[in-house]
Amino acid sequence: MSLASWAGSSLTGSLTVSTETGESLRHATWLELFFDLVFIVALAELGASLHDSLGVAGFVRFAALFAVVWWVWLAVSYYADTYATDDLLSRLFVVVAMFLVILLSRTIPDALAGGSLAFAASVFALRVLLTLGHLRALYMRSEARQFVQYWVGLEVLVTAVWGLSLLVPPPGRYGLWVASVSLGTAGLAVVYLGFDTIETQVSHFSERLGLFTILVLGETVLGVSYGTSFVALGAWAVFVGALAFAIVVAVWWLYFDRFDEQAVSWSPPDEDDRWLEARQRVIVNIYSHYLVHGGIVAMGVGLAVAVEASLAAHALPAGTPLVLYTGLAALLVGVALSHRTSPSSLGARPVLARCVLAAVFLALAAGWQPRSPVVVVGAAVCLLCALVAVETGRRAVTAPVPG
Amino acid sequence: MQVSSRLGSWCQIPVSVYADTDGGLRHASWLELFLDLVFVVAVAELGAMLHEDLTLAGLVEFVALFAIVWWIWLSLSYFADVFDTEDPVSVAMIVASMFGLIFLSGTVGGAFHGGSLAFAVAVLLLRGYLTVAHVRARHLRRQVDAGERRFLKYWIGLEIFVTGVWALSLFVPEPGRYGLWLASLVISVAGITTIYLNFRRVLGPEASHCSERFGLFTILVLGETVLAVALGTSVAAVTPGAVLVSALAFAVVVMVWWFYFYRYDERIYGRLLYVQNEHWKRLRPRGITYVYAHVLVHAGIVVTGVGIAVTLESAFSGHALPPGGRLTLTLGLAAFLAGTGLAQWMTLPEMDGRVGAARLSLVGFCVLLAVGGGTLSPTLLLAIVALATFALLCFEGVTHDGVPAPAPGRSLSEGSS
Numbered sequence: 023m024s025l026a027s028w029a030g031s032s033l034t035g036s037l038t039v040s041t042e043t044g045e046s047l048r049h050a051t052w053l054e055l056f057f058d059l060v061f062i063v064a065l066a067e068l069g070a071s072l073h074d075s076l077g078v079a080g081f082v083r084f085a086a087l088f089a090v091v092w093w094v095w096l097a098v099s100y101y102a103d104t105y106a107t108d109d110l111l112s113r114l115f116v117v118v119a120m121f122l123v124i125l126l127s128r129t130i131p132d133a134l135a136g137g138s139l140a141f142a143a144s145v146f147a148l149r150v151l152l153t154l155g156h157l158r159a160l161y162m163r164s165e166a167r168q169f170v171q172y173w174v175g176l177e178v179l180v181t182a183v184w185g186l187s188l189l190v191p192p193p194g195r196y197g198l199w200v201a202s203v204s205l206g207t208a209g210l211a212v213v214y215l216g217f218d219t220i221e222t223q224v225s226h227f228s229e230r231l232g233l234f235t236i237l238v239l240g241e242t243v244l245g246v247s248y249g250t251s252f253v254a255l256g257a258w259a260v261f262v263g264a265l266a267f268a269i270v271v272a273v274w275w276l277y278f279d280r281f282d283e284q285a286v287s288w289s290p291p292d293e294d295d296r297w298l299e300a301r302q303r304v305i306v307n308i309y310s311h312y313l314v315h316g317g318i319v320a321m322g323v324g325l326a327v328a329v330e331a332s333l334a335a336h337a338l339p340a341g342t343p344l345v346l347y348t349g350l351a352a353l354l355v356g357v358a359l360s361h362r363t364s365p366s367s368l369g370a371r372p373v374l375a376r377c378v379l380a381a382v383f384l385a386l387a388a389g390w391q392p393r394s395p396v397v398v399v400g401a402a403v404c405l406l407c408a409l410v411a412v413e414t415g416r417r418a419v420t421a422p423v424p425g
Numbered sequence: 426m427q428v429s430s431r432l433g434s435w436c437q438i439p440v441s442v443y444a445d446t447d448g449g450l451r452h453a454s455w456l457e458l459f460l461d462l463v464f465v466v467a468v469a470e471l472g473a474m475l476h477e478d479l480t481l482a483g484l485v486e487f488v489a490l491f492a493i494v495w496w497i498w499l500s501l502s503y504f505a506d507v508f509d510t511e512d513p514v515s516v517a518m519i520v521a522s523m524f525g526l527i528f529l530s531g532t533v534g535g536a537f538h539g540g541s542l543a544f545a546v547a548v549l550l551l552r553g554y555l556t557v558a559h560v561r562a563r564h565l566r567r568q569v570d571a572g573e574r575r576f577l578k579y580w581i582g583l584e585i586f587v588t589g590v591w592a593l594s595l596f597v598p599e600p601g602r603y604g605l606w607l608a609s610l611v612i613s614v615a616g617i618t619t620i621y622l623n624f625r626r627v628l629g630p631e632a633s634h635c636s637e638r639f640g641l642f643t644i645l646v647l648g649e650t651v652l653a654v655a656l657g658t659s660v661a662a663v664t665p666g667a668v669l670v671s672a673l674a675f676a677v678v679v680m681v682w683w684f685y686f687y688r689y690d691e692r693i694y695g696r697l698l699y700v701q702n703e704h705w706k707r708l709r710p711r712g713i714t715y716v717y718a719h720v721l722v723h724a725g726i727v728v729t730g731v732g733i734a735v736t737l738e739s740a741f742s743g744h745a746l747p748p749g750g751r752l753t754l755t756l757g758l759a760a761f762l763a764g765t766g767l768a769q770w771m772t773l774p775e776m777d778g779r780v781g782a783a784r785l786s787l788v789g790f791c792v793l794l795a796v797g798g799g800t801l802s803p804t805l806l807l808a809i810v811a812l813a814t815f816a817l818l819c820f821e822g823v824t825h826d827g828v829p830a831p832a833p834g835r836s837l838s839e840g841s842s
Contacts, residue, residue, distance in 0.1 A: 049452065052640065052644060052686045053682075053686075055641075056644055056647070056648070056682055059651060059652075063651060063652050063655045066652060120675070121671075121675050124651070124671065125668065127655055237462070239459070240462025240463070240645075243462060243466060244462075244469060247530060247531065263527070264524060267523075267524050267527060278456075281455065
């Protein structure tokens with residue numbers, strides 16, 4: 023077979039929707055895990071930018087850029103979830119995407135400070151790659167033909183809007199970014215809620231979301247403890263370090279104790295008339311992870327600043343409580359939403375408890391400016407432990423341990 | 426009631442051997458993944474240490490400390506593979522050991538520079554946790570037969586002895602302390618090998634997920650390498666030349682990923698080590714080699730990562746490549762290839778002899794570059810290494826010998842069908 027015909031057949035012939043008939047769930051492939059680890063580099067850059075500009079303005083910039091980067095992660099990961107990506111071309115696609123992500127992470131620090139063109143160009147490159155991948159799907163034999171066509175059309179449109187932003191100078195460029203992200207998000211919701219027949223892949227997206235959560239959490243541990251020499255420091259700093267670690271463990275427990283591998287499942291539920299509600303749940307579940315992941319990164323930055331301050335025996339920089347507590351509030355809301363919308367729906371009371379605690383954190387972020395690292399981190403530990411105690415107490419020992 | 430009586434009942438829950446019910450493989454739990462991520466912090470510290478001290482002495486220090494950290498990781502993973510660690514006490518102990526690991530990462534830098542006591546204490550805490558967990562495992566929930574009881578007795582005895590020797594090192598001043606560390610490590614490795622080669626009855630589930638743990642640790646270490654490389658070179662301006670050099674470096678990382686994972690077999694660990702049928706004498710040595718070859722795999726990846734970072738730094742700053750950068754890049758890759766080749770050589774069906782020979786020649790070529798590549802510019806060295814690795818990859822892709830799984834996926838159904 024000649025190279026050209028091989029290329030032609032692999033371009034048009036081999037894309038399929040992931041359907042595995044095995045008795046168990048799909049699991050993330052090693053390539054997907056590798057891809058996630060590369061994406062963590064971009065998130066680490068975002069965290070580093072926030073670290074350098076603590077405060078309301080810095081936090082808003084972080085939240086905005088995080089939304090764009092997370093949206094790109096979602097788009098690429100969701101593509102790999104929907105279509106079988108075991109063929110050579112798809113793997114090359116992922117490898118090239120990984121390299122583009124590394125380039126993207128380099129452009130993050132200046133994305134809103136004079137380097138917006140480089141950032142826009144690297145996101146555009148990733149979106150173009152993704153759109154090409156989607157165009158392959160047009161050649162796929164599908165029962166949900168119309169759904170696939172609309173979806174691919176949406177991808178092309180979203181990428182085009184982002185591409186336009188390359189030609190427009192900054193304030194307008196940011197506007198086009200917002201337009202592209204909103205269009206993508208809203209369009210996907212419309213497509214999934216508007217079409218009765220959709221592609222129902224055997225999804226392992228919940229596991230992907232869980233993996234990304236734990237990798238983000240691990241990056242937090244790395245950020246807090248990396249470079250800290252315990253030999254030279256006093257008992258006080260070790261204590262703050264232990265408190266920070268307790269927060270990370272509590273967050274891990276909150277998310278994974280109720281983790282549900284089947285939360286993202288497009289298979290039609292038993293009663294046909296409830297498919298709309300089921301899909302709404304899945305969409306909320308997926309997007310709630312923006313809050314979870316962004317919240318964890320912000321929290322990690324807050325903890326790192328607190329540990330550094332206690333190491334250097336300095337007062338806490340002014341914006342630290344804001345970053346730490348807003349991050350915690352975001353992740354609590356995100357975890358509550360994601361657990362509420364999973365099949366084993368979280369009860370109304372725990373959801374309320376989490377939301378109340380999030381409100382308390384937001385109030386603290388707005389109006390409390392203590393300068394002592396121990397006080398700031400210690401307050402968060404107490405509040406989170408109270409929540410964990412309330413939730414465990416309510417459920418007694420009947421719940422399964424995460425596994 | 427209840428807290429006290431409940432706590433009491435938790436503590437008395439005998440440990441159980443992990444028993445799989447439905448024939449499928451286990452997968453790593455979220456707690457195990459979390460533990461691995463904390464281990465990566467210690468690995469990152471070791472890599473940073475090597476980066477600061479790119480001399481032969483620095484490399485020797487790195488190898489010694491990496492061996493100790495890796496050995497603790499192996500012991501913890503092994504325990505979690507054999508025994509059920511899902512009761513609340515076990516979970517709490519694992520979380521506590523994670524903080525112990527963070528403490529270890531903070532002391533590892535000073536282990537050979539006046540801080541050996543702190544490092545020894547950190548390791549003792551972790552070993553002590555493991556020993557307590559093993560002693561708890563004396564009382565198994567299910568009935569054990571005489572062979573299993575004998576294995577457990579020897580295994581627990583070995584654990585206590587090894588931890589005891591390490592504890593002694595706290596009381597002995599420096600050169601002797603290092604000697605006791607080495608003794609503890611050697612006793613442990615020799616003891617494990619002896620027990621596995623002589624006891625037909627061992628405790629261990631056929632559905633072991635240790636291979637997956639090895640794979641996960643490999644990919645996390647690789648990810649740490651990507652992080653180090655990307656953050657270390659984020660100073661460079663984005664020019665076509667810089668992008669090309671970064672792409673070369675990234676290509677090396679991707680090929681490392683490929684060499685490990687395209688022959689990855691998630692069932693191999695249980696098949697080689699926990700087997701108790703008439704082939705056990707033939708399979709166990711293979712299993713032991715498979716396990717210990719991974720120290721080369723993981724250390725090789727970290728050293729290669731340091732080499733790539735140093736090479737990129739010199740390429741972007743226009744300086745000559747320091748000898749340490751060349752040594753780490755080439756020798757790290759050689760160690761990785763040798764370790765991966767050895768581990769995969771042990772799997773069944775056996776690797777094609779031509780593939781083995783090709784890998785060995787690339788290892789030799791890397792060593793040659795390490796010795797004689799002193800005049801090469803950083804970009805040229807990176808390009809040669811990338812091209813040579815790519816040639817091997819193409820050769821293996823064409824040969825297509827007995828690859829266990831068609832795709833480097835973690836999907837269950839592929840492995841079992």
